[in-house]
Amino acid sequence: MTAGDTLRLDEAPEPKGAPELRGAWAQSLQIVFRLLFAGMLALAALWGVNNIRKIPAESRAVVLRFGEFDRVRDAGLLLAWPRPIEEVVIIPARATQIRLGNANDPRPPANNYLGLRNDAAARSNVDFFLTGDGGVVHLDAHIYYQITDPSAYVLAAAHVEPALYRIYESSALSLIAARELDDILVARPERPEEEASLAAGRRQQLHIDLVTAMNARLADLARRQAGLGVEISRIDLSAALRSRAAEAYNDVLTAVQGADQRIAEARTGAERSGQQADQKHDQIIMSARAVAAERLSQATSQTAEIAALADQMKTSSREALLTQVFNERIGPILKKVGQVTAVDPSNGTRLIIPGGDQ
Numbered sequence: 001m002t003a004g005d006t007l008r009l010d011e012a013p014e015p016k017g018a019p020e021l022r023g024a025w026a027q028s029l030q031i032v033f034r035l036l037f038a039g040m041l042a043l044a045a046l047w048g049v050n051n052i053r054k055i056p057a058e059s060r061a062v063v064l065r066f067g068e069f070d071r072v073r074d075a076g077l078l079l080a081w082p083r084p085i086e087e088v089v090i091i092p093a094r095a096t097q098i099r100l101g102n103a104n105d106p107r108p109p110a111n112n113y114l115g116l117r118n119d120a121a122a123r124s125n126v127d128f129f130l131t132g133d134g135g136v137v138h139l140d141a142h143i144y145y146q147i148t149d150p151s152a153y154v155l156a157a158a159h160v161e162p163a164l165y166r167i168y169e170s171s172a173l174s175l176i177a178a179r180e181l182d183d184i185l186v187a188r189p190e191r192p193e194e195e196a197s198l199a200a201g202r203r204q205q206l207h208i209d210l211v212t213a214m215n216a217r218l219a220d221l222a223r224r225q226a227g228l229g230v231e232i233s234r235i236d237l238s239a240a241l242r243s244r245a246a247e248a249y250n251d252v253l254t255a256v257q258g259a260d261q262r263i264a265e266a267r268t269g270a271e272r273s274g275q276q277a278d279q280k281h282d283q284i285i286m287s288a289r290a291v292a293a294e295r296l297s298q299a300t301s302q303t304a305e306i307a308a309l310a311d312q313m314k315t316s317s318r319e320a321l322l323t324q325v326f327n328e329r330i331g332p333i334l335k336k337v338g339q340v341t342a343v344d345p346s347n348g349t350r351l352i353i354p355g356g357d358q
Contacts, residue, residue, distance in 0.1 A: 047082050050083070051078075051079075051081060051086060051088055052078065052079055052080065053080075054076070055073060055077075058093045058095075059075060059092060060092070060147075061091075062088070062091060062153075063086055063089075064088075064154070066085065067087075089154050094147065097234065098146070099142060099143070099144050129177070131176055131181045132178055137176065137239050138240045139239055140237070141168060141210075141236070141238075142236040143164065143214075143232060144233050144234040145231060145233060147230055148230060149222075151229065152227045154229075163221075167217045167218065168214060171217060179202065183202040185239040185241075211235050214235075215231050
């Protein structure tokens with residue numbers, strides 16, 4: 001085979017339909033590539049704007065750049081680099097009060113091994129505290145806190161609420177041990193009013209002292225560069241006794257209330273008897289005065305004539321007036337007498353006047 005023959009073989013015509021086949025595959029690959037490129041661009045655009053968001057009202061955003069605190073933004077539009085460059089954490093605003101929940105409660109579940117109150121708040125023995133006078137009281141606390149340092153709060157994350165529980169227990173332990181049972185709940189209602197008023201004031205002060213003690217411990221953690229970024233704003237306390245102690249306490253309280261009721265009834269009866277005696281006393285005095293006034297009036301009317309005669313009688317006319325009165329009165333008397341015996345007045349005999357026939 002010569003060189004001319006080789007050239008003619010290389011220049012031999014291709015099979016019919018080959019250019020059209022290569023053009024269809026090329027177009028298909030180009031379309032697929034363009035779709036993939038557009039999809040990648042769309043994904044890249046979405047990734048680039050996924051951290052651009054609107055911060056809701058009463059919230060704040062903490063921006064972490066490569067895991068480190070970068071900035072805090074309040075409610076409004078937030079522009080941030082996409083993950084993993086920047087991470088946005090939404091937290092409540094400064095003025096928002098957050099209730100300490102049970103999700104991160106490190107305490108064991110409720111039990112009734114020691115006759116404790118059978119409710120979800122009585123967990124093991126940690127909610128029961130020993131008072132200064134040897135009493136045992138159960139505290140059910142609802143704790144509210146506010147976020148003061150967003151960076152410390154975000155970095156502490158899940159450790160915040162368990163730490164708050166432990167701070168609450170240590171603070172409450174020291175405060176309850178310095179108080180009597182009646183300074184925590186009403187244990188002696190029979191106390192005098194002045195002492196009961198002072199005890200009620202100390203019960204109100206317990207809430208304030210507990211908030212102050214917890215904030216002092218949180219401030220100490222912040223000084224040690226281990227702050228939680230929160231402060232306690234309010235604590236609502238509900239104190240109760242153990243179930244068995246509560247029964248005995250209720251029995252004593254019932255007995256005391258029964259005694260107080262009987263004493264009150266006795267005092268009421270005594271007061272009623274005293275009032276009735278006073279009324280009878282007043283009635284007797286008024287009746288006596290009325291009778292005395294009536295008798296005095298009768299005596300005055302009966303002696304009016306004699307009194308008038310005594311006023312008119314003078315020394316010069318005494319004998320004449322007496323004779324006149326004697327003569328006026330003796331007639332009716334003698335009419336009633338059947339027989340009269342006159343005797344000498346100087347004689348030692350007595351005058352006997354028999355009565356007339358009936």
